Amino acid sequence: MKLWLALLLLCLPAIAHAQADEKKIAVAVPEIDRLFQDFQLDSHAPGLVYGIVANGRLVHVKGFGVQDLVHSRPVTPDSLFRIASMTKAFTALSILKLREEGRLSLDDPAERYLPEMRGWTHPTADSPRIRIRDLLTHSAGFVDDNPWGDRQTPMPEADFARLLGQGVPFSTAPGTRYEYSNFGYALLGRIVAQASGMPYRRYVEQSLLTPLGMTSSGYEIAEWPVERRAIGYRWDAGRWKKEPDMADGAFGAMGGLQTSANDYARWVAFLLSAWPARDAADAGPVPRAAVRMLAEGSNFMQLAQRSGKSGASACRQAAAYGMGMRVAQDCDLGLTLSHGGGYPGYGSHVMLMPDHGVGIFVFTNRTYTGGAGPAWDAAMLLKQAGALVAQPVAVSALVAEGYAAAGRIYAAGDVGVARETLAMNFLVDNDADSWAKKLAAIKAEVGACRTDAPVKATGNLSGEFVWTCDKGRVAGSLLLAPTMSAQIQEWKISVKTP
Incomplete structure (x- = not known):
């Protein structure tokens, strides 16, 4: 072995x-x-x-x-x-x-490997050549053929070659519709x-x-x-x-x-x-x-x-x-x-x-x-029964860094304390004064929050969190920009309702 x-x-x-x-x-x-x-x-x-x-x-x-x-x-x-x-x-x-x-490409025309297909008459003048990808996804234009196809397993290769050489009728133009084809998988x-x-x-x-x-x-x-x-x-x-x-x-x-x-x-x-x-x-x-x-x-x-x-x-x-x-x-x-x-x-x-x-x-x-x-x-x-448990997404270093910055911002009530972590669009979309008012309103309602709660990653550049606060809870999400540093492009935060 x-x-x-x-x-x-x-x-x-x-x-x-x-x-x-x-x-x-x-x-x-x-x-x-x-x-x-x-x-x-x-x-x-x-x-x-x-x-x-x-x-x-x-x-x-x-x-x-x-x-x-x-x-x-x-x-x-x-x-x-x-x-x-x-x-x-x-x-x-x-x-x-x-x-x-490297022996084929999914976008190769099928006729590159099956020369019998080259003489086929397609249903419309603008029909594309059938790709391998079209055969895989049942979108090559062939008719649904379960009753017929299920009985064709033993067809000799020579008979199949003759069938291909004669051409086949099309149900639709290739690449325009899904239609299940056993013939296509043959x-x-x-x-x-x-x-x-x-x-x-x-x-x-x-x-x-x-x-x-x-x-x-x-x-x-x-x-x-x-x-x-x-x-x-x-x-x-x-x-x-x-x-x-x-x-x-x-x-x-x-x-x-x-x-x-x-x-x-x-x-x-x-x-x-x-x-x-x-x-x-x-x-x-x-x-x-x-x-x-x-x-x-x-x-x-x-x-x-x-x-x-x-x-x-x-x-x-x-x-x-x-x-x-x-x-x-x-x-x-x-x-x-x-x-x-x-x-x-x-x-x-x-x-x-x-x-x-x-x-x-x-x-x-x-x-x-x-x-x-x-x-x-x-x-x-x-x-x-609770037997299906989704695999959690690991928290990346970038998400962890951005999440820590969000905690610092909330504690200070000022986005300026973590300005270096904000993407260029962040303060253009909502300026520092708007953020100060929003954070003050949330704090007035729920008070101080424990911002060290675990963040749940939803991807390598995004996450969700729930903070427990003096008078309630706060929920939010974090989305980082496609840059090599942990720059926050969007931060959503609101009081969590029952």
Whole structure:
């Protein structure tokens, strides 16, 4: 085993930063177990497995039902499921790794790597050439193709090349709208192969799966014994029917990966380890900054309702498709990255909460039975249990210096005592006399304040504070200028009301 691989496997539990309260997760687990068990029973999925990843490791995993209906083998954390479109994040990160290696640019035209595209007829005279970035964010102008695309996994590469050579119809002009395209991700798989000089499948195995220790994961399901596999089924005309086993082919990049809960937890832990940005050495197969690019959404924002029972009464999310992941800001959970997987014989869902270092995933072996609802409901149960703890922003030396100056100003009632810490706009926006009157009014109401209370950093150049005073409290915020010294460009301060 290579030294860097050994170091990564040893460091995975540490690099995610302890952000979740595992004791409180344990308290919530019985109710979360019931959520997923009820979902498995109510959806009539033969089998289901789900996991919770926190602090860089799989802290809970549970299987329900069976992985096959003939021998009734129970689902275990090592049962192998196809995860369908959750594969797209592996494809996207492969592209981002190739970008880091200087083998491609996200703004390269896709036809540079796929010459079959050069003769395509675009929908309008002013249509731009399709970029790799457009394929990643489903904005290349292709039609939504879930019903068709889900059956294309085994297409031979030669047949795919002929299809490309014939050209394709466009739904919209490239770069004008989001429209989910499995076809677009199959093109990305072909680009990975062209840019890396090896088959897509081999590149993902060598560059991501092997380094992360995902030894039970791969694209060709026939390479694993059937005893380990969760067999895919659909419910049709009142009886179960086995879905066909689709071999690896030209569309594997859009949804062909097979994995286990134990393996997939390593992937989730690795993705979460990219947050927050920090100085520590990169231990993974892809730099943290590249992993965080998965969360860079396209400019086609949408308002969305949170999945699950809690979504009905929750504030709506601001959501967009990033690179292989759906990105949303949730008023309760913060930044979230998620993706569903719908496939003949399988359904899956993953949701990550990078602000808290926690991820939840679920696999089933029934067609299009994904489990998004219970996954998000489980996240809310963790939130309600107090298990999600946001990583605090460290107070920089600049913020600490500016905050100390603010305390001196309040004590003196005069901005002049710290004039050297004020940015050039500060006294232009409000002069010294105005500040003297404002500070005097606050002091008359609340009296002296203990200005040594901790400041809460909101960034390297900003912070918030609350001071306890003789007759009440004062709240405020501090914003520094983009200069190398701690110069205050804005200081807000007011009496805190109940």
